[in-house]
Amino acid sequence: MKHLSYTFMIFCMTAGAAQAECYADYKAKQDDPLRLHYGVTEVRDDCSIQSAEDQLRPALQRDGWQLLNVLGVFDDAGLEERRESAGDYFLRY
Amino acid sequence: MMPGWKKEGKVLVTTSSATEAREIGNKIVVAGIAAIVLILAIAAVLLFINLPDANAFNMRVERLFVENDTLTGNAEIKLLEILAQSGTAFSDTLSSYRFVIFVLLVFATALLIAAVAFLVMLVALNRRMGKIERQGIEVNSLIISRDQKAVYLNNFEFKLTEAAIETLSVLAEARMDDEVLSGAEIEGVISGRNSTDCEEAAGATRIKRLRDTLGNQMVSELLVKNIARKGYMLAIDKDVIRMV
Numbered sequence: 001m002k003h004l005s006y007t008f009m010i011f012c013m014t015a016g017a018a019q020a021e022c023y024a025d026y027k028a029k030q031d032d033p034l035r036l037h038y039g040v041t042e043v044r045d046d047c048s049i050q051s052a053e054d055q056l057r058p059a060l061q062r063d064g065w066q067l068l069n070v071l072g073v074f075d076d077a078g079l080e081e082r083r084e085s086a087g088d089y090f091l092r093y
Numbered sequence: 094m095m096p097g098w099k100k101e102g103k104v105l106v107t108t109s110s111a112t113e114a115r116e117i118g119n120k121i122v123v124a125g126i127a128a129i130v131l132i133l134a135i136a137a138v139l140l141f142i143n144l145p146d147a148n149a150f151n152m153r154v155e156r157l158f159v160e161n162d163t164l165t166g167n168a169e170i171k172l173l174e175i176l177a178q179s180g181t182a183f184s185d186t187l188s189s190y191r192f193v194i195f196v197l198l199v200f201a202t203a204l205l206i207a208a209v210a211f212l213v214m215l216v217a218l219n220r221r222m223g224k225i226e227r228q229g230i231e232v233n234s235l236i237i238s239r240d241q242k243a244v245y246l247n248n249f250e251f252k253l254t255e256a257a258i259e260t261l262s263v264l265a266e267a268r269m270d271d272e273v274l275s276g277a278e279i280e281g282v283i284s285g286r287n288s289t290d291c292e293e294a295a296g297a298t299r300i301k302r303l304r305d306t307l308g309n310q311m312v313s314e315l316l317v318k319n320i321a322r323k324g325y326m327l328a329i330d331k332d333v334i335r336m337v
Binding site: 025027029031033034035036037038068069071082084085086087 | 151154155158159162165166167170173174177178181
């Protein structure tokens with residue numbers, strides 16, 4: 001029983017980790033006056049540009065931002081090098 | 094006598110063709126002014142269409158941002174934003190230019206229309222001057238002064254007899270009512286009797302007297318001048334005299 005719950009816990013962790021390991025970087029803008037930002041977000045659904053776009057668009061819209069494009073998806077390895085560029089918008093949306 | 098008649102005929106012909114020409118001229122003027130307005134309106138529309146709109150700079154900057162994947166640094170993004178802002182400031186200037194250009198276009202339209210109108214007026218005036226020169230005397234004003242026993246034709250003053258003044262007044266009143274009076278009617282009005290009781294010849298005599306006195310004075314004023322204690326002279330330019 002204990003062994004079973006342990007394996008379940010590991011499964012849960014790995015599943016969670018597998019999901020959390022997908023990130024996307026994107027560009028967004030605001031009009032009048034023109035403001036731009038580059039940000040990094042965590043993709044919750046399957047790891048694709050399409051799902052990143054679907055997830056980002058409404059989230060950005062709430063704060064008055066308009067999604068321009070998603071540059072690509074990546075995993076943990078690419079996260080740190082983008083932290084500085086994204087600045088305030090690192091994992092904000 | 095004959096050359097004189099021919100001349101008069103010629104004058105009549107030119108007069109009628111002049112009025113025709115004026116009608117055509119009027120049409121040309123209207124068409125010209127319409128063309129000016131149309132051309133300038135098209136120019137204004139093209140101008141407004143072709144001037145870049147206020148968002149052009151922002152769109153360029155946005156495209157730049159999207160197309161270059163490496164433009165992700167904070168400083169770079171700030172720089173792009175500043176670029177867009179300066180562009181927007183410049184587009185404000187552009188819109189003020191646009192207004193200035195529009196005002197200038199309106200001025201240009203007004204001036205061109207005025208120029209055309211003045212040109213046409215000049216042509217019409219020239220034509221009229223020529224007509225007047227050829228026609229000799231054209232009566233622009235006729236003032237009858239009963240107490241001074243005088244009639245003023247334009248600026249010329251002519252002394253008339255009481256009877257001639259009376260005849261002229263009757264004719265003037267009839268002219269104002271667009272009426273034509275027979276000799277008997279003239280006599281009737283002046284003498285105060287019924288015109289059926291008056292003779293045609295009596296009225297004709299009055300007209301003849303009026304013509305004689307007035308004609309005499311007009312010719313002496315305009316043509317055969319009397320210089321006091323010296324004699325007589327034609328009051329015309331010697332260059333216009335020709336013997337046929």
